[in-house]
Amino acid sequence: MRHVYTPVIGLEIHVQLATESKLFCPCSTDYIGAEPNTNVCPVCLGLPGALPTLNARAVELAVRAAMGLSCEIHDGTIFHRKHYFYADLPKAYQVSQYDRPLADRGELYISGDGGSPKRIGITRLHLEEDAGKLVHSAADGRLEGARESYADFNRGGVPLAEIVSDPDIGSPREAREYVSALRRLVRYLGVSDGDMDRGSMRVDANVSVVKSNADTGEILYRGDRAEIKNMNSLRSVERALEYEIRRQRATLESGGTLERETRHWNDGEGVTTSMRSKEAALDYRCLPDPDLGPIEVSREMLDAIRSSLPEMPWEREARFIGDYSLSEVDAAVLVETPALADYYERCVRSGASPLRASNWVRTEVLRVLNERGVGIEECPVRPEELGLLVSMLDEGRASTTVAKEIFGLMVDRGLSLQEATDRCGAHGGLSQEDLELAAKSVLDANPDVLAEIMGGRDLKGKKRKFICGLVMKETRGRATPGAVEDVIARFLEGME
């Protein structure tokens, strides 16, 4: 009997909400690079007598995310205290939501392995506070021999939305697609910056494999799931899942069984290792938080949030494909972030042809951003100017080479389009005489081709194009195709 092993994957993603202040106190959420324990107060340090108050904006952002995921949103849901003793948790409980989440039963579409859109169910979305950070090295940075660990509570209490998917994800590639789609969504909605490397999006995965009879499809064994933690990039999500599925499959093939456990992804070694087994599973001793009332989500609030929602990424993608005749792949690149999609559209609106604008944004603009390690917001070329530059190409007023030169000047020297164009000169600094000289030397050097054209044997115009190409080359790409064609036409007329 042949067997097939089908992976079953569900993801739990913590998204850090883009609020100014923490979930339950007015401390700043800006902890990256901050001096340890500066954004702290009696509430997030868990001092005796301190009380939490809920940040309305965090609720609003969580509701936005829930709407983007088409969830059912519940009014009057409550917070629970989830107890565990650990050095990053000052109150020894985390305020979270337990059996009554803010939202549940949503969905997100991704590009499935089969090539068509695939629906991934969203089990639930709830609000919770982040824990503090522990540093495990010695004060001088050494890991060896350190006898202490250090606690910093700047991050403690920062608002998170935990988004749990149904186990609908069928492969590591789909998991990556899902994370990437969710990241795009939260960015569109202004819910989070979605940066995985800064920890604004943290992914845990529940993975199991099902063994079935390849011929009949009969299920023979369902492995208990493993929870994988510590995947800090899209790539590590995919790699960790690939490894884990291989590991589980190998275990089953060798006659072993799979227990429920939590495993840690080690990115350097490319393996997952067991952290704790089911027996050691934690009992969080949940208690409805008596210091916090229910979360209020009124009809008016829902209506206000709904009416403020932007165009969703998938809606924009479809519009780009339909209105601008872009390919699916190109449209997907352009709608990755709302800022990039806005940039592209402003470019098109100032007169550029959609296809050429798409090429320029995806290649030239993204290359510059990558080189500089900045976001589209800091692009040195304004989209309107890029639009005008692209339309110069569209209208044959500049060659690609010259346009790139102009673009380069705008990027490197910070020149405006006008200044950069002036610097390059009309037609890229090429005079009519230069062009005529170039045309003459090409014709002189290719008498046989010229003869064919003049003899009427260039029926398809191929030879003529070849000559034009050589002229272009002779001008090192500075002449526009139109100008070259004009000058060649005049020469040929003059010879008749």
Next chain:
Amino acid sequence: MQLSMTAAETARRVSEGELRPLETVDVFMKTAREREPNLHALLAVLEERAGHAAERLDASLSRGEGPGPLSGVPVVLDDGICVRGTPTTCASRMLEGWIAPYDSAASEMLDSSGAIICAKGNMDEFSIGCSTETSAFGATANPCDPGRVPGGSAGGCAAAVAAGYAPLALACDTGGSLLQPASYCGVYGLRPTYGLVSRWGVAALAPSMDQLGILSRTVEDAALALSVISGHDPRDAMSSPGDRPDYMAAVAVPDGKDARRPLAGRRIATVAEMRGGSDLAGACREALDRTLAMLAEAGAELVEVHLPLSFNHGLACYQVLLAAEASSSLARFDGVRHGLSAEADSLNSLYLGTRGKGFGREVKRVAAAGTYILGSDRYEDCYLRASNVRRRIVGELLDALAGCDLIALPTTPTTAFRRGEFDGDYFGMSLSLSFTVQASLAGLPALSFNAAGAGELPAGVQLIAPRRGEAGLLAAAAAIERVRASRDEAGERRSER
């Protein structure tokens, strides 16, 4: 200045320049010095802070700035209430030496009212206990009989007020931890509606029931203090918004046709389940009867309500919820950020050692029991069930209060018990809360006053009102105070003759 001077009288005289704030502080300090060796009502005397506050007040009064409603009034706070820059221990080794780095809403409001915070009162450790004997720093004696307990957890505050250190004290009430000591020490105890007074800066025991309350020697002082400390505080999510009524008007002497029968038209209910209860001491029953007679004399109509669930199961419900919430509130004491910290080579041993050394016996037992019933295998049949019973109890009490204005019942089943009587018998001792947990479970306001016969040990009677019914409570207590005063006067006239 005499020991018996009320807060209202003190504030009036300080405001009018008849009395200097420093004098009121001196009287406090002198009384405390004299009586502390026998009572041990205080954990910290804030002599320096009080002196500065008195000087500041003096300066502001001499600049002609308007006096606050509690100008120059010495106040004691229980040791679970944070006062910035002063020790706050919750009577526990766990917080020994800890200096609160921030102010509670109560201390802020007292400061701006001109009151002078003079000391921190002894209490049961983390408010767990009913006798102030679980304090890690020694028990407090009852000023009325040093062989008896002052009650608890707020026993230190109640004893300080009863012994005349200060006319006012503020303490946290969870299940009667303020009302029961008020009853045992013979002073007024007011537990306001849940949410009326901010809990910001008050160390939590069971947050769904914790409420800051007032101990005083007159009903007028209770009203005065309530006017100062009640109000919406956005830092406490349970704090209810909206205006607070004029509590002083509620205790003012009525004039006109109401003067003799100020409670005319009020329906005051006794609890049917109290009838024939063998657990009720004679002195407490007599105190209730005496009170009912005075209420009737003041014009109230006496009725009866049935509260079977509240009285048969209130205490059990309270015990379960208290332990669950207390275990959660106490989880934060882990030796990392403040207070005691055990020598340890691992995180786990830090926790075990710190909590094993820092907590006293009752705290350990209650925290452990709460931890147990919050476990997933116990949650439903313990915590969740108790929560559901609580909801029914709340319903029962609210239904009863829909048919009457106030409920009257003894504050405690007995008068103050002897020191050591319940050593280690947590549950036996907790029976003293049998009649106070109901208001706590329902978040209702309650006011206890002494109704013992002359020369007897104090025996409190409490009135329970609907939510935000403090004005009604104060008016009824004021009416009783006046009836009693007129009887005393009549008695004195008789004896003079």
Next chain:
Amino acid sequence: MALRKQGVGAQEIALAARIASNARIFMDEEETIDLAGFINEFMGYADELAGVAVSAGGEPSLGSPRARAREDAVRRSDVRDAVLDAAPTRSGSFFVVPRILDPQGEEGSL
């Protein structure tokens, strides 16, 4: 200390030890036996409630008014220095805990 040894069996003592450990409270043998008795008595109260009819599937009642949410505005607190100064052990701006040897192995972080 009045021990309630009566009616406390080995199983109950083992349970009490587990509970104390979950609550992170060190207890010696005497205290553990005492706790076992306490838990027994405590469960008597909990069991008493089993006889009370309640509506099924009810949500926990908080007995509290509806909370209002706070506006998202940053306000700096000034407690930081005082708290760090009062910390049992500090190192620079950090609170110090015993070395966590296997950060992933213990109960853990999110």
